[in-house]
Amino acid sequence: MGPQGNEELAPPTHGPGEGNGYREAGALAQSRGGGGIAIEARGLEKTFRIPMQRVTTFKERAVRPFSSSEGRVLQAVRGISFDVGQGEFFGIVGRNGSGKSTLLKILASIYRADAGKVRMAGRVAPFIELGVGFNLEFPARENVVLNGVMMGLTQKEARRRLDAVIDFAELDEFVDLKLKNYSSGMMVRLAFSAMIQADADIMLIDEVLAVGDASFQQKCLDVFHELRDSHKTVVLVTHDMTTVEEFCDRAMLIHDGEMRHIGDPEEVARRYFRLNFGGITDDKQRLDMEKVGGGAARFTDIWLTDGAGERVKTVEQRQPIRIRATIEAAEDIQSPGVGFVLTNVDDVVMHGFGSPINVISAEVGGILEAGERVSVSATIENPLAPGRYYLTCIVGRNGSMADVVQRLPKALDFVVYGHSPSGGVVSLETSIETVSGEEAES
Amino acid sequence: MSAASETAPSATGAQPGVTDAQSPPLREISGPSAIGSDRQRFLDLLYLVAINDFRKTYFGTALGYLWSLVRPLVLFAVLLFVFTQIVRIGAGVSNYSVLLLFNIVIFGFFQESTSAAVYSIVAQEGVVRKTHFPRLVIPLATVLTGLINLGLNLIVVLIYILAFGVDPVWTWLLFPVLIGTLTVFTAALSSLLSALYVRFRDVAIIWSVAALVLFYATPVFYPFEAAPENFRKILMINPLTPFFVTARAWIIDPSAPTAAQAAGGYIYLLPALLIFLGTCALSVWVFRREMPTLAEEL
Numbered sequence: 001m002g003p004q005g006n007e008e009l010a011p012p013t014h015g016p017g018e019g020n021g022y023r024e025a026g027a028l029a030q031s032r033g034g035g036g037i038a039i040e041a042r043g044l045e046k047t048f049r050i051p052m053q054r055v056t057t058f059k060e061r062a063v064r065p066f067s068s069s070e071g072r073v074l075q076a077v078r079g080i081s082f083d084v085g086q087g088e089f090f091g092i093v094g095r096n097g098s099g100k101s102t103l104l105k106i107l108a109s110i111y112r113a114d115a116g117k118v119r120m121a122g123r124v125a126p127f128i129e130l131g132v133g134f135n136l137e138f139p140a141r142e143n144v145v146l147n148g149v150m151m152g153l154t155q156k157e158a159r160r161r162l163d164a165v166i167d168f169a170e171l172d173e174f175v176d177l178k179l180k181n182y183s184s185g186m187m188v189r190l191a192f193s194a195m196i197q198a199d200a201d202i203m204l205i206d207e208v209l210a211v212g213d214a215s216f217q218q219k220c221l222d223v224f225h226e227l228r229d230s231h232k233t234v235v236l237v238t239h240d241m242t243t244v245e246e247f248c249d250r251a252m253l254i255h256d257g258e259m260r261h262i263g264d265p266e267e268v269a270r271r272y273f274r275l276n277f278g279g280i281t282d283d284k285q286r287l288d289m290e291k292v293g294g295g296a297a298r299f300t301d302i303w304l305t306d307g308a309g310e311r312v313k314t315v316e317q318r319q320p321i322r323i324r325a326t327i328e329a330a331e332d333i334q335s336p337g338v339g340f341v342l343t344n345v346d347d348v349v350m351h352g353f354g355s356p357i358n359v360i361s362a363e364v365g366g367i368l369e370a371g372e373r374v375s376v377s378a379t380i381e382n383p384l385a386p387g388r389y390y391l392t393c394i395v396g397r398n399g400s401m402a403d404v405v406q407r408l409p410k411a412l413d414f415v416v417y418g419h420s421p422s423g424g425v426v427s428l429e430t431s432i433e434t435v436s437g438e439e440a441e442s
Numbered sequence: 443m444s445a446a447s448e449t450a451p452s453a454t455g456a457q458p459g460v461t462d463a464q465s466p467p468l469r470e471i472s473g474p475s476a477i478g479s480d481r482q483r484f485l486d487l488l489y490l491v492a493i494n495d496f497r498k499t500y501f502g503t504a505l506g507y508l509w510s511l512v513r514p515l516v517l518f519a520v521l522l523f524v525f526t527q528i529v530r531i532g533a534g535v536s537n538y539s540v541l542l543l544f545n546i547v548i549f550g551f552f553q554e555s556t557s558a559a560v561y562s563i564v565a566q567e568g569v570v571r572k573t574h575f576p577r578l579v580i581p582l583a584t585v586l587t588g589l590i591n592l593g594l595n596l597i598v599v600l601i602y603i604l605a606f607g608v609d610p611v612w613t614w615l616l617f618p619v620l621i622g623t624l625t626v627f628t629a630a631l632s633s634l635l636s637a638l639y640v641r642f643r644d645v646a647i648i649w650s651v652a653a654l655v656l657f658y659a660t661p662v663f664y665p666f667e668a669a670p671e672n673f674r675k676i677l678m679i680n681p682l683t684p685f686f687v688t689a690r691a692w693i694i695d696p697s698a699p700t701a702a703q704a705a706g707g708y709i710y711l712l713p714a715l716l717i718f719l720g721t722c723a724l725s726v727w728v729f730r731r732e733m734p735t736l737a738e739e740l
Contacts, residue, residue: 138498
């Protein structure tokens with residue numbers, strides 16, 4: 001346990017002094033004019049038994065009758081309790097394998113909890129994946145009705161809402177087209193529209209934002225705004241801190257199946273960032289870090305700012321991207337350098353750049369001493385098309401970025417927003433003139 | 443987490459300081475289950491899935507639904523030829539061709555429903571793992587699809603029966619009882635097989651063999667009394683046998699022996715009844731046991 005990790009590793013306490021405990025939900029809901037508690041989870045536990053080798057035939061069972069007792073035990077969720085208020089937009093964050101999706105599946109009645117109980121108010125609709133149960137052989141009509149019933153509508157109600165679903169998806173001309181003839185974009189639109197129109201009291205959403213192109217993601221964000229403004233109860237599982245900070249009223253950080261923090265989304269995002277990129281919080285992570293360059297330096301924070309120096313998560317098209325980072329050296333580093341690689345969602349490199357670190361104590365090419373901190377600020381022009389982008393951050397040494405001390409793949413992600421998509425990866429300043437008729441000849 | 447707790451909404455008043463009458467009450471979530479807490483949703487889903495299944499099978503084929511008739515009719519033609527021209531089992535049986543067609547259509551329902559059900563849950567993996575879907579809907583929908591098919595096929599059978607000159611009798615009114623009983627047995631077996639198949643992939647092979655054996659161990663293409671005396675008691679252990687014997691007496695030939703007469707006393711029907719009830723009980727037990735963890739097993 002590294003000294004920096006203490007804050008995250010301490011089990012959450014719900015004492016009166018903490019103030020961030022789940023009790024806050026009721027008060028918050030009331031202050032928003034909502035009607036009390038929508039979800040009440042108490043002491044949820046879930047353990048998976050992962051067999052070393054799956055036993056799927058009688059023979060295997062007969063040959064090794066006790067094999068079911070073999071295998072690894074994975075405690076995916078360990079004693080999590082929380083409340084979500086009516087009309088609250090609640091985020092569950094954590095990295096892959098932290099147990100956040102398992103937790104959502106327990107709430108959605110897909111998995112059964114080993115211990116603990118959940119109480120919910122109203123109709124619950126899970127959105128673990130877009131378009132679950134869609135049958136490609138059928139036209140949109142049948143699929144939307146079946147999907148609606150799966151989300152808990154009565155058949156009559158589902159049929160009544162069919163037009164609204166098709167309208168919202170802007171697929172009026174294609175309502176009788178079989179889904180197998182839909183483009184993937186149309187399919188996503190239909191599925192998303194069906195989800196919105198199902199109009200459940202409680203929506204459990206699992207990173208559906210991970211699919212779709214930039215314009216779809218924009219639409220998702222619009223819908224999230226709408227959900228929040230209409231005071232829907234939403235539980236959103238994600239590892240996208242931008243979304244959490246922008247939409248969530250409260251959020252919960254899960255790590256190794258335990259709740260690490262619950263409360264203010266910005267605080268959750270900050271802890272998430274520290275947990276994943278900052279402090280070396282456990283042995284496994286330490287090993288991982290040593291693999292990439294020995295961990296002689298680490299990024300303590302990476303963020304974007306606007307022109308006034310405020311932290312931002314989004315950048316408007318054509319506005320410069322301002323990157324800030326702080327680095328702390330754990331050992332002496334000879335001729336250190338810092339670099340950034342900007343990639344888009346398709347992992348295409350947009351821009352890569354870097355610089356030697358200007359060490360105060362000596363001339364360039366000197367030694368960055370252990371414990372010394374470096375702050376980095378970089379500004380790049382922004383011809384990028386609207387969409388999501390990732391920033392990979394690197395510290396190198398001996399005057400070369402190839403000699404990696406620390407590398408954080410996709411340490412930061414952000415959205416470039418705007419309304420002039422070009423269809424390409426960049427949208428460039430363009431002036432175009434056309435003339436016709438007699439003038440054209442002269 | 444009992445079934446009762448699903449339907450009993452707990453009072454909102456249990457939340458201290460929360461007194462908004464408009465908000466829906468908090469209810470305990472029971473987790474995944476076979477039926478789910480909403481009966482209407484269960485029935486709606488069952489209906490929609492079965493109808494879609496039925497449409498999918500014949501959607502886009504030139505002859506559409508007529509294909510579902512081809513199988514039983516071809517089998518009927520072949521068996522009719524074999525057993526009237528070559529083996530002559532049917533020679534002394536009154537209305538043999540009517541009996542044969544009727545039996546083939548009914549047995550076809552049983553066999554096709556159960557065989558399709560075996561793979562049903564595994565094939566619907568997506569809805570099981572990604573949404574809160576009442577699990578029992580899946581095997582039952584295949585049975586319902588089979589029932590829709592059966593209903594349409596029976597129209598053809600009825601025309602054939604009347605054209606052949608079989609007189610309607612009052613026992614025809616009991617036909618729903620017969621089909622109801624067979625449907626319960628088919629549904630129980632279907633659910634059992636579909637749940638077991640998730641864990642044991644052998645089930646598919648075992649069932650394809652067992653269904654074949656059952657076809658011969660059930661008086662489908664022969665009348666019960668054609669079996670040698672000492673085999674009849676064994677045949678009567680098969681729960682399908684009393685069903686087909688009774689159906690013949692009620693629908694086709696009022697002079698044919700009833701199940702009790704054929705077995706030589708009600709006491710000999712007991713093993714079949716026990717197997718019938720045992721299958722239903724086992725099905726319920728296995729299904730209830732397996733369903734909550736289904737999403738993890740798949």
